[in-house]
């Protein structure tokens with residue numbers, strides 16, 4: 001699997017947020033987006049995940065012999081956790097596991113194992129809405145484990161997490177990369193990945209007017 005972004009540009013409202021961004025991710029690669037608030041990190045992630053249209057350029061997802069749709073190739077974890085508050089942890093994960101399914105070539109974990117891996121095994125019977133902010137984030141991460149996707153696109157994945165949970169997430173990301181997966185993440189906190197590349201988003205708002213024309 002390869003993920004290639006070619007000369008991407010995106011606009012929100014009237015503003016051009018970035019242009020000419022290219023990168024190429026293959027097996028085991030990690031790219032971390034950094035930059036100040038509002039520089040366009042979330043926007044870039046959403047464009048790559050196919051959730052927002054690009055103003056310019058294109059994103060190519062290539063499987064063994066063919067193009068794959070973004071929704072089949074990646075997990076996208078945004079600021080929100082995409083879980084139903086009134087369903088239990090287990091019910092939410094069972095839903096996502098059957099809804100997403102596995103991309104060919106890999107297999108997601110069982111719901112029980114995924115809940116255990118993020119430290120929620122003991123409270124899988126509780127409604128999602130009862131969990132603390134950090135527990136909810138852990139649970140959102142368990143969603144990545146129950147269905148196989150080679151590319152993980154994560155927006156501020158460690159927000160609201162304690163140090164131990166941060167370490168758990170880092171370990172899970174490292175295992176994903178070691179197994180040939182890929183990571184594209186936006187973060188203000190270091191993720192503790194030794195071999196990650198960094199793409200620093202600067203935005204255009206600090207540039208003189210002449211640069212924008």
Ligand SMILES: Nc1ncnc2c1ncn2[C@@H]1O[C@H](COP(=O)(O)OP(=O)(O)OP(=O)(O)O)[C@@H](O)[C@H]1O
Nearest residue numbers: 012013014017035036037038039040041042043044
């Ligand atoms: N729907 C929208 N219409 C107009 N402008 C928008 C819209 N959504 C986002 N923006 C603007 O786009 C810019 C980039 O937002 P984005 O969320 O991509 O930044 P970010 O780098 O992820 O920021 P942060 O570090 O705060 O998460 C911001 O200035 C934001 O106000």
